[in-house]
Amino acid sequence: MKNKEIPNDYGLSVWGANNFAIIDGKVCVNKGSKPAILDIVNEIRTDGYRGPLLLRFPHLVKSQIYKLYNAFNKARKEYKYSGGFQAVFPLKVNQFPGFVDILIDEGEKYGYGLEAGSKAELILAMAYNKDDAPITVNGFKDEEMISLGFIAREMGHDITLTIEGLGELETILDMQRKTQDPMPNVGIRIRLHTAGIGIWGKSGGINAKFGLTSTELMRAVQLLKEAKQLNKLNMIHFHIGSQMEDIAPLKRALREAGNIYAELRKMGASNLKAINLGGGLAVEYSQDVRDKSASYSLQEVANDVVFLLKSICENKGVDEPEIFTESGRFIAASHAVLIAPVLELFTQEYTEKALDLKENGANPPLVSELYDLYRTINEKNAAEYLHDSLDHMESLLTLFDLGYIDLQDRSNTEVLVHLIIRKALDTAAHLSERDRLQQRIQEKYLVNFSLFQSLPDYWGLGQEFPIMPLDRLDKKPARSASLWDITCDSDGEITFKTKRPLFLHDVDLTEQNYFLAFFLVGAYQEVLGMRHNLFSHPTEATITIDEDGYKIAGLKPAASLLDILDDIDYDITDVQMQLKKRIERSELIPVEKRQDVLAELYLYLSENGYLKTTRLV
Numbered sequence: 001m002k003n004k005e006i007p008n009d010y011g012l013s014v015w016g017a018n019n020f021a022i023i024d025g026k027v028c029v030n031k032g033s034k035p036a037i038l039d040i041v042n043e044i045r046t047d048g049y050r051g052p053l054l055l056r057f058p059h060l061v062k063s064q065i066y067k068l069y070n071a072f073n074k075a076r077k078e079y080k081y082s083g084g085f086q087a088v089f090p091l092k093v094n095q096f097p098g099f100v101d102i103l104i105d106e107g108e109k110y111g112y113g114l115e116a117g118s119k120a121e122l123i124l125a126m127a128y129n130k131d132d133a134p135i136t137v138n139g140f141k142d143e144e145m146i147s148l149g150f151i152a153r154e155m156g157h158d159i160t161l162t163i164e165g166l167g168e169l170e171t172i173l174d175m176q177r178k179t180q181d182p183m184p185n186v187g188i189r190i191r192l193h194t195a196g197i198g199i200w201g202k203s204g205g206i207n208a209k210f211g212l213t214s215t216e217l218m219r220a221v222q223l224l225k226e227a228k229q230l231n232k233l234n235m236i237h238f239h240i241g242s243q244m245e246d247i248a249p250l251k252r253a254l255r256e257a258g259n260i261y262a263e264l265r266k267m268g269a270s271n272l273k274a275i276n277l278g279g280g281l282a283v284e285y286s287q288d289v290r291d292k293s294a295s296y297s298l299q300e301v302a303n304d305v306v307f308l309l310k311s312i313c314e315n316k317g318v319d320e321p322e323i324f325t326e327s328g329r330f331i332a333a334s335h336a337v338l339i340a341p342v343l344e345l346f347t348q349e350y351t352e353k354a355l356d357l358k359e360n361g362a363n364p365p366l367v368s369e370l371y372d373l374y375r376t377i378n379e380k381n382a383a384e385y386l387h388d389s390l391d392h393m394e395s396l397l398t399l400f401d402l403g404y405i406d407l408q409d410r411s412n413t414e415v416l417v418h419l420i421i422r423k424a425l426d427t428a429a430h431l432s433e434r435d436r437l438q439q440r441i442q443e444k445y446l447v448n449f450s451l452f453q454s455l456p457d458y459w460g461l462g463q464e465f466p467i468m469p470l471d472r473l474d475k476k477p478a479r480s481a482s483l484w485d486i487t488c489d490s491d492g493e494i495t496f497k498t499k500r501p502l503f504l505h506d507v508d509l510t511e512q513n514y515f516l517a518f519f520l521v522g523a524y525q526e527v528l529g530m531r532h533n534l535f536s537h538p539t540e541a542t543i544t545i546d547e548d549g550y551k552i553a554g555l556k557p558a559a560s561l562l563d564i565l566d567d568i569d570y571d572i573t574d575v576q577m578q579l580k581k582r583i584e585r586s587e588l589i590p591v592e593k594r595q596d597v598l599a600e601l602y603l604y605l606s607e608n609g610y611l612k613t614t615r616l617v
């Protein structure tokens, strides 16, 4: 098996970062005993959990944190850079406890901290951040949020409030004057004239939503000086946007920030010691080497950042600053994999079995001709026969509209044309219109998940995620596929794209389950997920792996129907009472059966809303 050619690796070598491997036709986690994801999924399902599953792999959080620190520390050593390196995780990327627990554990030995952008996130940071790790606070702040910052400082946290405007700074200074409490550190977000790029690149640039202009910067220094708190200014910050495709905008921003840093130091900000580059390190989501998301490596970024800052500081004669980063997507994306069962294939009925030709020459002549084309199509005549059959279909559909042929004829037409296209694709490798034809005969796979809940960035931004089946990877997938989720929304579809086609296997779901895995869903998707149609966060589990095997922990079932209704503020006691009343007054349910019906209904209320039907046990 080892050296056998893999028919389709779904771009694993492009996006997989060696985190997964295909062994004996199955996707396996490339760690320790290399368990097949399918085995893990089956074990969880045996306990009765159906519907989509979100699997978390702590070792993938650990390795990303290691990669980040290692790259920057290596660069610092190589360039003999005297400033330090620190990092925080931006909580907005994933605040779920199943992830944050792992993050805090794995980050401890590096002093990896947290970044908060709202009051709720700040509370999380205040509760769980380790003592020696920094907290930074970005985003707009009111008095109460600033007051939380003061409390965090008094609790002993190393906290920096990054101000987004002069008003925030004034509030901080007023509060300090009034309370005489120890001040948190102050960071300043600078407004760069260099803009970010890409679909997320709205965070930089002169019209950006965030940051102080140079005039405001000078005013901020003056305000801090007047309050005798200039020594609290410890960081300048920028963030050029997420999923940076290319390193050039970061370098431009860094030149700007480096010079601002040097100027502020010269103006007397002697404790200003850090430049915070924000986040933006890209994740490779592409399943095709021809359209890779990012054109750089992490080591390249680290080297460029260190080298650039070193040269600016040499030029301006100031100390080299600590390099501070806030990359979130890079840390969180790979740790989570969503697994969803395929429930149904929609065009599978287009097989020869579905043909219902009429006896004794009763078929319309064009249908008979289609049948002949189907029987005799071969490599040589494929293109010609194919075009003939498409012509015939047009004519037959017109005949149907005019009332000359019946539904049975029309059905035979559809089936025959479908079969002809498939045969043409199978026999003639060089058909010029392959892509268009694949599109035409695509199979619709109904998948037990909600795209709105689990892949909101696909819906909102067209962000692609790597998709592959969990098994059968030693067999060539021949079906051009589009995926339907189980919401009632036509947007809940991942369409077949001729440029980046998805091929899946022809499966008989009465014989075997077929699971699709969506990778790199650990960043942003969970909390952005919407409860469209009232589908909730899927059942999740944390999987640890060593040489001996794997362990399943932290199993959290998806919310029950009642919990979902409770969450959007229904009075669930009332919901239950209404249901009970209706059962009790129904004349269709015999009195002696009412209790059973009610019990059955209550059982459903305690389960989640995803579909259960799998034809297999």
Ligand SMILES: *Cc1c(COP(=O)(O)O)cnc(C)c1O
Pocket (backbone or CB within 6 Å): 090, 092, 093, 138, 239, 241, 242, 243, 278, 279, 280, 281, 326, 327, 328, 329, 330
């Ligand atoms: C969102 C955000 C980040 C994280 O960006 P990633 O692209 O996930 O690395 C970092 N810093 C700030 C200020 C942000 O708003």
